[in-house]
Amino acid sequence: MIELQRVVEALDLGEHRExxxxxxxxxxxxxxxxxxxxxxxxVAADSCRTVSLPEEAVAPVQEAARRLDSDGPLQALVWHAHRALFAVAKRPDHSPWTRLEGQLGEAAPSFYLLVALSGLPRARALHDARGIPEEVRCDTYLDIALWAQEYHAEHGVWGIRAGLLGWFMNHLWGELYRIGRLQYMLRPFPGRLLAFRNTGTDEVVALAEDGLQFRRDGQCDGTNDVFDEEPWTSRLSVDERGARGNPISPKGHAVRTEVFLPADHWEQALARGDTVLDMHIPAAEPMAYDACGASMRAAPEFFRAYFPEMPFKAFSCTSWLLDSQLPALLPPSSNLVRFMQELYLWPRLGNGEQTFERVFSGVPADLTKAPRDTTLRRAILDHVLAGGQMRSGGMFLLTGDLDWGRQVYLTGAPALTAMA
Structure with missing residues (x-):
């Protein structure tokens, strides 16, 4: 047994003593x-192969594991992290553990990767309990390898950033699953809106929650730190007669003109806090339109089979990929544009930080010299160099509206989609 004081002094962790x-x-x-x-x-080699790390990574990860195991303070710390994160009955708060990155120095990337890999037995036990198919497990674990490969490509070391530890807790605590091209978790819907369905026509209209501030362009006031001098405020009232409020266009902007949805023709279909399939889009593969559709068709069947106690109402996602400007910037035939046209987009407060992080690995020092080797990169650079800004967005797709290829929200409400 090693005393905490020795570890704190050896690794300069005084500020994390508590x-x-x-x-x-x-x-x-x-x-x-x-x-x-x-x-x-x-065990390290088996863990690498379980998450599909390339064979070239196995020996370096084994060596990193040997170094951690032979260093008394680091060994005690990695064991304590493993116990705190995976040897407990319920998923714990991971966030304090991400704050050690600066003090761990060169050991940090491998430390966090090996802590994540140490959670595989916990994941296996949870998956066994629900009977999760082996193929789904392997596809889900692959995400760890993808991020480790990205870190290696950028830094020449097999590891992960500390901030990813929390992301991988979703995988290792049996909450996130990759089904084909996309990943899903059961989560509360975060959108600040109410969606209603017409009981006769199946048309869907979303109304903004009461009291939200929007700019003239229908985006949340403060998006990209841009504020209108006179923003407008959404109004929403719901009673026995129906719902009156400001609609959100399926194209991703709020509309200042109010609408009334009478209760004898419209019923509430989705609200903030309702359980949804929170969707994520792994990198490293083309976002093929047909593959995304196949994944979204398969996901409800999977979750109903293996999580029958958790009914859900819709798909949901927030991402830089859902920037409502992209359909105007990219060719209509692009996978991303076709994907977005199947969804009901909604505006959210955000900026373009993630766009540049994921597309360029950060904001280029000189945009005029940034790589233009893909359609997406060229579109982003042309837009920003012309004075525009990128932003993130949100979407929902009610499970009953999943009819891939029909663009049900764009074709079902022509008057609403035409609103400025």
Whole structure:
């Protein structure tokens, strides 16, 4: 057993003493003699292959594991992290553990990767309990490899950023699953809107929640830190007669002209807090339109089969990929534009930081010299150099409206989509 004070002094973790003090004694009392099981060469290799890391990564990860296991303070710390994150009954708060990155220095990338890999037994147990198919497990774990490969491409080291630890907790605690091209979790709907369905025509109209401020362009006031001098405020009232408020166009902007939806023809279909399939789009593969449609058709069947106690109402996503400007910037035939046309877009407060991070690995120092080797890169650069800004957006797709290729929201409400 190693004393906390020694670890704090050796790794310069004084400011994190209170975090580490929690259950330190308990974790050190069960510290395995002779090395940590998940840092042994054979286990590290098996973990690498389980998440589909390339074979070239196995030896470097094994060496990183050996170094951690042979350094007393680091060994005690990685064991404590593993115990705190995965040897507990319920998913814990991971966020304090991401704050150690600066003090861990060169050891940080491999430290966080190996902590994540140490959670695989927890994931297997949770998947076994629900009978999750092996193919889905493998596809889900692959995300760890994709991010580790990206880190290696940028830094020449096999590891991950500390901030990704929280993302991988979704995978390792059995909450996120990759079904074909896309990933899903059961989560509360975050959109500040109410969606209503016409009981006769199946038309869907979303109304903004009461009291939101919008710019003249229908985007949230403050998007990209741009504020209107006179923003307008949404109004929403719902009673036994019906709902009156400001609609949100399926194209992703709020409309100042109010509409009334009488209760004898319209019923509420979605609200903030309702359970939805929170969708995510893994990188490293083309966003093929047909593959996305196949994934979204398969996902409801999967979650109804393996999570029958958690009914859901819709798909939902917030992402830089859902910038409502993109259909005007990209060719109509592009996969992304066709994908967005199947969805009901909604505006959210945000900026273009993630766009540049994911497309250019950060904001280029000189936009005029930034790479223009893809249609998306050229479209973004041309838009920004002309004075525009990129932003993130949100979407929903009610599960009953999943009819891939029909663009049900754009064709179902022509008057609404035409509103400025």
């Amino acid at each position: 975090l580490l003090r929690q259950e330190w004694q308990a974790s050190q009392e069960v510290l395995p003699v002779g090395g940590l099981p998940f840092l042994q060469a054979d």
